[in-house]
Amino acid sequence: MKTPRSGPSSNQKDETAFQGIWSGTISFSLVAIPVQLVSAVRTGRVSFRMLHGKDYSPLAREMSCPEEEKIVPPDEIVRGYEIGPDKYIVITDKELESLSPERSRTIEIIEFIDMKEVDLIYYDYPYYLVPSKGGEKAYRLLVEVLRRTNKAGLAKFVLRDREYLVAVKSMEGALALITLHYSEEILPHEDIAPKKEEIEPEEKSRMQKTIKKMIADFDPEKYADERRKRILDLLKKKAKEKAPVEAPEIEEEGEGPADLVAALEESMRKMKRNR
Amino acid sequence: MAGRTIWKGNIHFGDVNVPVKLHTAVKEERIQFHLLHRRDHVKLRQQMVCTYEKKPVPMEEQAKGFELDEGKYIIVDSSELEQTAPESSRTIEVHEFVKTEQIDPVFRERVYYLEPDSSLRGYNSLAGALKEMDVEGICTWTMRKRSYLGALQISGKILRLSTLRYADEVISVKSLELQKAPLSEKELEIGNYLIKRLTGPFQPHKFEDEHQKKLQTLIEKKSRGEKIAVLRPRLLKPTASDKLLQVLEASLKKVA
Numbered sequence: 114m115k116t117p118r119s120g121p122s123s124n125q126k127d128e129t130a131f132q133g134i135w136s137g138t139i140s141f142s143l144v145a146i147p148v149q150l151v152s153a154v155r156t157g158r159v160s161f162r163m164l165h166g167k168d169y170s171p172l173a174r175e176m177s178c179p180e181e182e183k184i185v186p187p188d189e190i191v192r193g194y195e196i197g198p199d200k201y202i203v204i205t206d207k208e209l210e211s212l213s214p215e216r217s218r219t220i221e222i223i224e225f226i227d228m229k230e231v232d233l234i235y236y237d238y239p240y241y242l243v244p245s246k247g248g249e250k251a252y253r254l255l256v257e258v259l260r261r262t263n264k265a266g267l268a269k270f271v272l273r274d275r276e277y278l279v280a281v282k283s284m285e286g287a288l289a290l291i292t293l294h295y296s297e298e299i300l301p302h303e304d305i306a307p308k309k310e311e312i313e314p315e316e317k318s319r320m321q322k323t324i325k326k327m328i329a330d331f332d333p334e335k336y337a338d339e340r341r342k343r344i345l346d347l348l349k350k351k352a353k354e355k356a357p358v359e360a361p362e363i364e365e366e367g368e369g370p371a372d373l374v375a376a377l378e379e380s381m382r383k384m385k386r387n388r
Numbered sequence: 389m390a391g392r393t394i395w396k397g398n399i400h401f402g403d404v405n406v407p408v409k410l411h412t413a414v415k416e417e418r419i420q421f422h423l424l425h426r427r428d429h430v431k432l433r434q435q436m437v438c439t440y441e442k443k444p445v446p447m448e449e450q451a452k453g454f455e456l457d458e459g460k461y462i463i464v465d466s467s468e469l470e471q472t473a474p475e476s477s478r479t480i481e482v483h484e485f486v487k488t489e490q491i492d493p494v495f496r497e498r499v500y501y502l503e504p505d506s507s508l509r510g511y512n513s514l515a516g517a518l519k520e521m522d523v524e525g526i527c528t529w530t531m532r533k534r535s536y537l538g539a540l541q542i543s544g545k546i547l548r549l550s551t552l553r554y555a556d557e558v559i560s561v562k563s564l565e566l567q568k569a570p571l572s573e574k575e576l577e578i579g580n581y582l583i584k585r586l587t588g589p590f591q592p593h594k595f596e597d598e599h600q601k602k603l604q605t606l607i608e609k610k611s612r613g614e615k616i617a618v619l620r621p622r623l624l625k626p627t628a629s630d631k632l633l634q635v636l637e638a639s640l641k642k643v644a
Binding site: 138142143144146153155157161162163164165168169170176177179180184189190192193195196201203204209213216217224225230232233234244248249251253254264269276285286287289293297299300301302304305307310311313316317320324326328334336343348352357358359361363 | 389390391401402403404409411412413414415416417418419420421422423424425426427428429430431432433434435436437438439440441442444445449450451452453454455456457459460461462463464468469471472473474482483484485486487490491492493494495496499501503504508510511512513514515516517518520521523525526528533534535537543544545546548550552553554555556557558559561562564566567568569570571575576579580582583584586587588589590592593595596597598599600602603606607610611616617618619620621622623624625626627628629632635636638639642643
């Protein structure tokens, strides 16, 4: 079996499914399970690359210094908190990491709850936990007991520069981890809720009749993103009408001027493009 | 106070029409950082750089390409993309009603509050009907040139829209290729007992982002020039498979 791992080198095909974002342990009581965190969702939006209109080379997002008009390499970039105009306090990765040392590598389940008590307004982002080597059995145990008891584990853990409150639940034989919003992030709604509460019983029962006729099982497969379909149709149409453009090959750094073969290939590409 | 009105529309199904206004329901506030040049602490700016020429490319020279094959693109300009935008509409069309428990949390994206617009027409009746029947209305609408899938539902007195992900946006558990591992009845029994013992009510007010508070303190300390001790993250030793029962039994003693 394939072990899901982070990084693009592991398994190109499943790269989207196995974007290991974090690795550490999840614990309940004295049991500690080595796991990796992977996203449970991916965007269905059609993704485009930003290109240079002149030669169709891909563009890269870089940070540049406005004073020197130069690109700044990653090792020269630091994180700063603004305390006054153009005055910053620099915070290093190590300092950030050591803010919550007990939570940056461990998801410690502090209690279990009934998932039904968690209003969906708290749901933030879904992930899966997958067991790392040696953790398969304890992982399976936690999945199974959460399923049997219909409970979810509540924990806090730090991912990047944020501390999350998370619910860990069993889902089709896996552990799903949902990050939750803090209650202070939930906006009150008293000001926009209906002021009067009277219900017209006739109107209500008329609506219920209509609703009853429209009851079905939830089947998300039935719905597709219209916008996405249209973009794909546009792309198909364009691909038929015109050959795709090609980006020039990028030479490795330190390699002198392009050799003859490369130059020939380049001009052939240009011919193709003009066809 | 609820967030500002971001859109207005009509909930529609059968002969029902309920005018509503959408409001955001969640607001996140976090400490913001800037990226600086290590040498002189000058604030850096993001730029799009040509990977071939290694030079910044101004906006007017940037193009959008769909990668058909490695290094091969279909160029699409913004007016073409604009044309793919769905027709604007003011209708939240409900297609069917489903039981809440059928919608797994992984499908849920975000929640909007629905305020009755101009009149209370139908609003309270619809709220009452949904509450009694414990169902949510699967609906679609167009907002900000995007088509949305969502679930219309009731919470207390207020109607809400919970946006849903499309089916192919949820990564299947199957693709994780999880291994089966045999468990003994004893292990399961103790596991069940532990969970029941450690179960309590969900009290969201008990929790806050302590990390952000600590970060605030760190910033204050550093601005006073205090020295910061760097701590290593705590690592837990994983429970070995053959020790699982033993560890469970020890846990049992701990909660007893």
